Amino acid sequence: MSEVPILNTPITLSIAILYLLICLGIGVWSYTRTKTAADYFITGQTIGLWIVAIAAFSAIMSGFGFVGGPGLTYKFGTSSLWITFAQTIGFALSWFLLAKRMRLMAEVRNVLSLPDAVAARYRSDGARFWMAVALLFGVLGYLGTQVQAMGVVMQTIFGVDLVTGALIGLAILAVYTIMGGILAGVYTDFFQGVIMVFASVAIFLWCLHVGGGMTNISQHVAAADPKLMGPFGGMPIFAALTWYFLFAVGNAGQPHMATKLYMSKDINQLKWGAFISAGAYALCSLLWMSLGLTMRALTETGAHAPLKNPDLAATTFLMEYTPEVLAGLVLAGLMAAIMSTGNSFLNLGAAAIVRDIPQAFGKKIQNEVFWARLATLGLVVVSTIFALYMKTLVALLGVFGWGTFAAAVVPVVVIGLNWKRGTATAAIAATIVGLVANFALEIMAKYNVYKVPHGAIVGAVATMLAIAVYLAVSIIQKKPGEESDLDPDIKEVLEA
């Protein structure tokens, strides 16, 4: 039997191909409607509640969640549940802290990206520049996750090797993103989000059926190692706790989620967004939790040979234990998760290259839409090379990307839009510290030079450092009751 599970039966191939054709169709439709930079980057602010909320959750639930999550659960038990479970508080915090502010920002200023919001808040092109740089690095890291996850899924569906699989998937992603920009992304996000929710609930119920119920699954996993079913799993306790912090607080710091908040056609449509996003994500967490544990239980009872690559937990289960139609639907859901997030990142990265960095130097590029499309292509190539070089588990590459975003965006944008004492100096310092800390700690750990103690997650530590720098510098510069320099319209946004 192949080491990598292949599920290229007629039914699964049909569902997969149908799904890809629908995505391409949405891309073509969006192309005809994308005329301006506002259309390309923020849908021209034309979308309603359900699309905003489902697209916001769908952007967060990526290949990381659908391939990497079960992989981590398979290997470490309940440890990684602290990642996915943090999103219920994470979406709530995002809505309370950012939803209104971002949408009002889009009313008073012609903002198309997060660095636009940073420049408006701090009246600083330096802050804009560093935010754009941080976003670009985060995009490359996170896109790398999607590349790897795509390779695994395409391998399963079409029986091709990992690299070819990644390239096929990326080609489709690149085509519909280049054509339709974020408009294509948001509508496919919605379509994909709906698939992911149904697929997750279905697979959760099927896992209970195959595993003989949750208690049975838990008992078999615990028999191998009781810690795996304990509250912190097989990883160090601080891994679990710092993951919870990073994903709860860092949700609002994810630009692919945050920029969706610019896009609603009416601010009153944000009302139920927190509940819809959090609820939809919670349903998808059922797959993350159940699939990895069930696969582990099956290997512990001898029903299946141990997996050499934990990232194959999801696809192996689909191939060997799931009815074809359900497998096809879940694989479509997997591709959905990867592509929706990939699209968001490509748009973010393109905005950083074509708008944010040039504007930080006082330059404006003509024909932004054309150059954004070209930048999108470049990002696909670079992130593919990055992913293949890193050779890290899908989920761990995702955590790296998440941490890079969180460290840059949480202090500067999330706290900055809710705290008038935040200064431009603090914003620049925090962005640089977050970026450097994240990369330095990650590289030092990879080459065994230095590891953050007690298993704490690098991204969480980098985010805490960036937050501490932002707050400390601002507190030194502005006493309680004092405010940083704000334009009158921005002040209204912060006080609304």
Place this chain on the structure above:
Amino acid sequence: MLKYSGELLLVATLAMLLCVWLNWWVVFPLFMILFIVVYLAMGAERKGKLGPVTSILWVVGTGYVILFYLLIALYKANPAGMPKTYILGFPPATAVLIYGIWLLPLLLGITYALIFDKWIIRKEDLERLQVHSWRKKEKESISIKG
């Protein structure tokens, strides 16, 4: 609290970092919860007041403290041994994580919707901000030039 929210967040953040370096994992959740509550309060406040959000902050903050420390107590009672009982499919400490810590924050999503019109964004906020609307300014500028 809100006047010193920045200072409180800074203290909570530095305390979390200290806990990491000193391996004080039992204390860490307390500072993390403090951070989350103050962070949430920053987003929910209007002109220095919390209004209807005060009660949900108390519920979530207290709920989190109880759940985290119940989880820790159950874990410490049997850290590496085979679970003796299962609650809805999971060992007791894990059940607290899954049925408590995971699901408690859904209350916040419901709260947000319930207080949206009275507290989060009001009609007068939108009217005040209309003055600054960039689209309106652009139209006015075009009609003046026209």
